[in-house]
Amino acid sequence: MRWIPEALISWRDKNGFHRKVLDQYALDSNEEYSCGSFNVKEHRVTWRSSFPGKGAECQQEEIPGLDPEQFHPISDAVAQYQDKLYVIETTPFDELKLNIVTLDDPKLIINKRFNAGKRHGYLLTRKGDEFGDSGLQVFESAGPLILFDNHIPSEREAHQVSSNPYIQKWLARDDKYVYRFDGMQLWRYHTADPRAVRVVNDQLDGKINGDGEFIPTPRDEAKK
Numbered sequence: 001m002r003w004i005p006e007a008l009i010s011w012r013d014k015n016g017f018h019r020k021v022l023d024q025y026a027l028d029s030n031e032e033y034s035c036g037s038f039n040v041k042e043h044r045v046t047w048r049s050s051f052p053g054k055g056a057e058c059q060q061e062e063i064p065g066l067d068p069e070q071f072h073p074i075s076d077a078v079a080q081y082q083d084k085l086y087v088i089e090t091t092p093f094d095e096l097k098l099n100i101v102t103l104d105d106p107k108l109i110i111n112k113r114f115n116a117g118k119r120h121g122y123l124l125t126r127k128g129d130e131f132g133d134s135g136l137q138v139f140e141s142a143g144p145l146i147l148f149d150n151h152i153p154s155e156r157e158a159h160q161v162s163s164n165p166y167i168q169k170w171l172a173r174d175d176k177y178v179y180r181f182d183g184m185q186l187w188r189y190h191t192a193d194p195r196a197v198r199v200v201n202d203q204l205d206g207k208i209n210g211d212g213e214f215i216p217t218p219r220d221e222a223k224k
Contacts, residue, residue: 101136116145178214
């Protein structure tokens, strides 16, 4: 099903394809004048290639070969299309460019801040509320990433206006390291036994020694 807010709804069922225009003016405006970071139109997808609010007209470029129904904006800088992420980045010359990142797992859906692929982590970063403050960080892991599921904040929870979105912690491990991500920065610590790491009160249970290695708190065998 496709839905362009207040403009169009279309869907397929056993009787074929259906298209219902809710507001022709709104549909025309979406086609001609929409100027978001990513613009999902009825038959095509565009991205804004100029900074907003700098006096210049909205410059849009079409992303060729995409089915709008399968294109999903995630933030004002990242969108997913099948097994690819489309990322708007700022160059050293203060210009915008569109990069394409292929996921290492074609079934992976990017739907939270910390996303685990087969051998990579995909982090949706955000350092503020202005345009250009969102981004994507990709890092290679030592084997499959395993997220600690004690508390993974949803995007809605992470962006609550009434609280700081970066106090939430996303925690994970692989075959060599443990990770802590606060929505803006990633910390990685080597640990001799990743499987022994536990989470207590939404924190990694252990300490970091002088060499920067994470030492898990020994488990009390009597309490097992």
